Amino acid sequence: MTVQRSRYLLYFVELALILCSTAVQSITFMLCTTGNQAKPLSSKVCGADSSLIPVIKYLDYTVHNYSAATFTVQSNDTYVMYFLQKAPLLRYIYLQHNVNVSLLHIEHCSLTGVPKTIRNVPNLLRLAIKSCRIRHLDLNDFVALHSLYSVDLTNNRIVTITELLPASDLVLPINRLYLANNSLTQLNVRALGALTDLHCLVLEGNRIEEVNRPIALPKLEELSLRNNRIKQLNCTGWHLPALKYLFCSGNRLSAAPTEWQSMWRIEVLDLSFNRLHSFRMDDIYLTQLHALNLAANQLTSVTTPQMHFRVPLARLWLAQNRLPVLDISRWDMPNLWELDVAHNRLTELADVFVRFPNLAPMMILRNNQWSCEWLAGVHPTDLRRKNYGCLSTNQTCPAGKLTVADGSWICCCNQNPVRRHTAVGEQRSGRSIFSSH
Numbered sequence: 001m002t003v004q005r006s007r008y009l010l011y012f013v014e015l016a017l018i019l020c021s022t023a024v025q026s027i028t029f030m031l032c033t034t035g036n037q038a039k040p041l042s043s044k045v046c047g048a049d050s051s052l053i054p055v056i057k058y059l060d061y062t063v064h065n066y067s068a069a070t071f072t073v074q075s076n077d078t079y080v081m082y083f084l085q086k087a088p089l090l091r092y093i094y095l096q097h098n099v100n101v102s103l104l105h106i107e108h109c110s111l112t113g114v115p116k117t118i119r120n121v122p123n124l125l126r127l128a129i130k131s132c133r134i135r136h137l138d139l140n141d142f143v144a145l146h147s148l149y150s151v152d153l154t155n156n157r158i159v160t161i162t163e164l165l166p167a168s169d170l171v172l173p174i175n176r177l178y179l180a181n182n183s184l185t186q187l188n189v190r191a192l193g194a195l196t197d198l199h200c201l202v203l204e205g206n207r208i209e210e211v212n213r214p215i216a217l218p219k220l221e222e223l224s225l226r227n228n229r230i231k232q233l234n235c236t237g238w239h240l241p242a243l244k245y246l247f248c249s250g251n252r253l254s255a256a257p258t259e260w261q262s263m264w265r266i267e268v269l270d271l272s273f274n275r276l277h278s279f280r281m282d283d284i285y286l287t288q289l290h291a292l293n294l295a296a297n298q299l300t301s302v303t304t305p306q307m308h309f310r311v312p313l314a315r316l317w318l319a320q321n322r323l324p325v326l327d328i329s330r331w332d333m334p335n336l337w338e339l340d341v342a343h344n345r346l347t348e349l350a351d352v353f354v355r356f357p358n359l360a361p362m363m364i365l366r367n368n369q370w371s372c373e374w375l376a377g378v379h380p381t382d383l384r385r386k387n388y389g390c391l392s393t394n395q396t397c398p399a400g401k402l403t404v405a406d407g408s409w410i411c412c413c414n415q416n417p418v419r420r421h422t423a424v425g426e427q428r429s430g431r432s433i434f435s436s437h
Contacts (some may be wrong), residue, residue, distance in 0.1 A: 037319075037320070038272060038273075038295035038296045038317065038319045038320045038340075038342075038343075039272075039295075040226065040247070040249035040250065040270055040272050040273060040293070041247065041249070041268060041270040041272070041291065041293050043202075043222065043224065043245070043247070044222060044244070044245045044267075044268060045199070045200060045221055045222050045244075045245065046176065046178075046200035046202055046222045046224065059079060059080040059081060060079060060080065060081040060082070060083060060103075061077075061079040061081070061082045061083065062082075062083040062085070063083070063084050063085065063087075064085045064086060065085070065086050065087075066084045066085075066086065066087035066089075066090060067087075067088075067089060068087075068089060068090065069089045069090060069091050069092060069110075070090070070091070070092040070093070070094065071084065071087070071090055071092070071093050071094070072093075072094040072095075072096070073093075073094070073095045073096060073098055073101060073121070074096050074098070075096040075097050075098050077098060077100065077101075078100055079100065079101070080100055080101065080102050080103065081101075081102065081103040081104075081105070082101065082103065082104050082105065082106075083105045083106075084105070084106045084107070084109070085107055085108075086107060086108045087106060087107075087108065087109040087110075088108055088109065088110065089109075089110060090106065090109040090110055090111060091109075091110045091111060091112070092115075093106075093111070093115040093117065094115075094117055095115060095117040095118060095120045095121050096117075096120060097120045097121075098120065098121050099121075099122060099123050100123070101121040101123065101124055102123055102124060102125045102126070103124070103125060103126045103127075103128075104118075104121070104124065104126070104127050104128070104129075105126070105128040106128070106129050106130070106132070107128075107129075107130045107131050107132075108130075108131045108132070109129070109131075109132040109133075110132065110133055111129060111132045111133060111134060112132075112133050112134060112135060113134055113135070113136060113138075114127075114129065114134065114137070114138070114141050114153075116141065118141055118142070118145070119141070119143075119144035119145065121145075122144060122145060122146065122147075123147055124145050124147065124148055125147055125148065125149045125150070126148075126149060126150045126151075126152075127148065127150070127151050127152070128150075128151075128152035128153075128154075129152075129153055129156070130152060130153070130154045130155050130156070131154070131155040131156070132155075132156055133156065133157055134153060134156040134157065134158055135156075135157050135158060135159055135160075136158065136159070136160050136161075136162065137153060137158050137160070137161045137162065137179070138162040139161070139162060139163060139164055139172060139191060139194060140162065140164055140165060142172055142174070143164070143170055143172070145173075146173060147173065148172070148173055148174055149173065149174065149175050149176065150174070150175060150176040150177075150178075151174055151176070151177050151178070152176075152178040153178065153179055153182070154178050154179070154180045154181055154182075154202075155180070155181045155182075156181075156182050157182060157183050158179060158182035158183060158184060159182075159183045159184060159185070160184075160188070161184075161188045161191045161192075162191065163188065163190055163191035163193070163194065164191075164194045170194065171194050171195070171196045171197070172194050172195055172197070173197050174195055174197065174198060175197055175198065175199050175200070176198075176199065176200040176202075177195065177198060177200065177201050177202070178200075178202045179202060179203050179206070180202050180203065180204045180205045180206075180224075181204070181205035181206070182205070182206050183206065183207060184203065184206040184207060184208055185206075185207045185208060185209060186208065186209070186210070186212070187203065187208055187211050187212075189211065189212075189213040189214070189215050190213065192215065192217060193216060195217065196217070196218060196219065197219055198217050198219060198220055199219055199220060199221045199222070199242075200220075200221065200222050201217070201220060201222070201223050201224070202222075202224045203223075203224060203225055203228070204224045204225065204226035204227050204228070204247070204250075205226070205227045205228075206227075206228050207228065207229055208225065208228040208229060208230060209228070209229045209230060209231065210230060210231070210232070211225075211230070211233065211234075214236070214237030214238050214239065215238050215239070215240060216238075216239040216240075217239070217240055218239065218240075218241060218242065219242050220240050220242060220243055221242055221243060221244050221245065222243075222244065222245040222246075222247075223240070223243060223245070223246055223247070224247040225246075225247065225248050225251065226247050226248065226249050226250050226251075226270075227249070227250035227251070228250070228251050229251065229252055230248070230251040230252060230253060231251075231252045231253065231254065232253065232254070232255065232257075232258075233248065233253065233257035233258070233260075234257070234258050234259065235257050235258060235259045235260045235262065235263065236258065236259045238259075238262065238263065240263050241263070241265065242265060243263045243265060243266060244265055244266060244267045244268065244288075245266075245267065245268045246260070246263070246266055246268070246269050246270070247268075247270045248269075248270060248271055248274070249270045249271065249272040249273045249274070249293070250272075250273045250274075251273075251274050252274065252275055253271065253274040253275060253276060254274075254275045254276065254277065255276065256271060256276065256279060256280075256283055257271075261283065261284075261285065261286060264286055264287060264288065265288050266286060266288060266289055267288050267289060267290050267291065268289075268290065268291045268292075269284075269289065269291070269292050269293070270291075270293040271292075271293065271294055271297070272293045272294065272295040272296050272297070272317065273295075273296045273297070274296075274297050275297065275298055276294065276297040276298060276299055277297075277298050277299065277300060277301070278299065278300065278301040278302070278303070279294055279299060279301070279302050279303075280303055280304075280305065281302060281303065281304040281309060281331070282304065282305055282306050282309065284311060284313065285309075285311060286311070287312065288312070289311065289312065289313060290312060290313065290314045290315065290335070291313075291314065291315040291316075292313060292315070292316050292317070293317045294316075294317060294318050294321070295317040295318060295319040295320050295321070295340070296319070296320040296321070297320075297321055298321065298322060299318065299321035299322060299323055300321075300322045300323060300324065301323075302318065302323065302326055302327075303327070304327060304330045304331065306330060307330060308330060308332060309330045309331055309332060310332040310333070310334075311332075311333055312333075312334075312335050313333050313335065313336055314333075314335045314336060314337055314338070315336075315337070315338040316333075316336065316338070316339050316340070317338075317340045318339075318340060318341045318344070319340045319341060319342040319343050319344070319364065320342070320343045320344075321343075321344050322344065322345060323341070323344040323345060323346055324344075324345045324346065324347075325346070326341060326344075326346060326349060327350070328349065328350050328351075328352060328355060329350055329351075331355065333356065334358075335358075336356050336358065336359065337358045337359060337362055338359070338362035338363075338364075339352075339356065339359055339362070339363050339364070340364040341364065341365060341368070342364045342365065342366045342367050342368070343366075343367045343368075344367075344368055345368065345369060346365075346368040346369065346370070347368070347369050347370060347371040347374065347413065348370065348371050348374035349365070349374075353378055353379070353382040354382075369413045370410070370411075370412045370413065371412060371413060371414075372400045372401075372402055372412040372413060372414055373414075375402045375410060375412050376402060380404060383402075383404050383410060397409065397411035397412070399411070399412070399413045399414065400412050400413055400414050
């Protein structure tokens with residue numbers, strides 16, 4: 001067995017040396033795996049606030065498994081931070097007046113609400129009660145906390161948000177509010193009016209069906225509405241002048257949000273994993289938008305009515321749609337360096353290789369029905385130097401192929417494309433750099 005393994009190792013070393021010495025050494029291979037599927041974009045500035053908390057030795061009180069039903073912080077306690085990592089029986093928290101406490105972090109508990117005695121720790125900076133049983137968020141509980149920076153109530157059962165009392169003209173200093181994975185069906189926009197310092201608002205993983213009133217949050221930078229049940233989003237009247245990142249993936253949108261262009265500072269817009277059937281590229285006519293994710297929708301049409309369409313877009317994802325045609329002849333995007341149109345029904349893509357020279361290896365074209373005639377018109381150097389596909393799972397291409405160099409080819413279709421399927425478990429052979437289904 002050892003001799004056989006040595007022979008295999010020697011074979012692969014020799015093969016690597018041969019490939020590196022050939023004229024096609026610049027071809028980059030990618031395997032067709034599930035990892036190539038479209039993905040929603042990740043947070044830019046908010047993230048999970050609990051991961052940002054520095055633990056200061058000797059100043060924190062940490063219990064990994066707290067087994068009592070009550071927990072008390074006394075006035076003479078000197079700890080600054082309290083961590084109860086798992087407290088399944090905890091239902092009552094008593095906080096005596098204590099100016100030392102700056103952080104309270106509790107997970108996996110039986111609390112049904114934010115403790116009313118929270119006002120007794122006036123210097124609290126961060127409050128996190130996660131994976132518990134809180135059903136209502138009352139913003140009046142925080143009026144005495146003039147330094148409160150972050151509130152994280154992720155993975156609870158919150159169904160309502162109570163706004164500040166009418167007689168109160170206070171504003172809350174909260175900078176980050178995390179309400180992910182709760183049970184909100186409506187967004188009480190009026191309740192958010194007191195959060196004028198809010199920079200991050202995370203509402204993903206709820207049951208929100210609509211946002212029925214304009215939002216006015218002058219300092220908000222990131223808004224996450226991922227994984228809700230929103231069918232339409234009307235941004236008319238929204239006052240979000242600082243908004244840079246808008247995440248709406250995993251909803252039920254059948255059309256792009258209306259009037260979102262008024263938020264001209266937007267840099268990233270994620271509409272992936274919705275139900276969009278068409279999209280007008282003219283709608284992204286913004287001076288700051290750098291990334292647009294339209295992957296995993298039901299797009300059959302992406303149009304550009306303007307004759308000359310110039311935007312600073314750098315990354316565009318259109319993978320996993322149903323596009324038979326994509327007209328890029330009017331696109332002028334000098335900053336574009338990533339274009340993903342994988343898993344569509346495209347047969348050609350005009351002069352994409354010449355129009356966007358900065359794409360280099362970030363032009364992802366795999367799993368389409370590319371025309372052999374179209375590929376034949378592409379300069380061979382472009383086909384060799386860029387990454388357009390993945391290793392073939394077949395000895396030969398079923399419908400047709402275009403030879404790029406000795407031993408290397410691109411699978412393609414004739415004028416009547418034949419849809420091809422390959423099994424993930426098949427043995428990969430040959431050196432095809434570009435395969436379709």
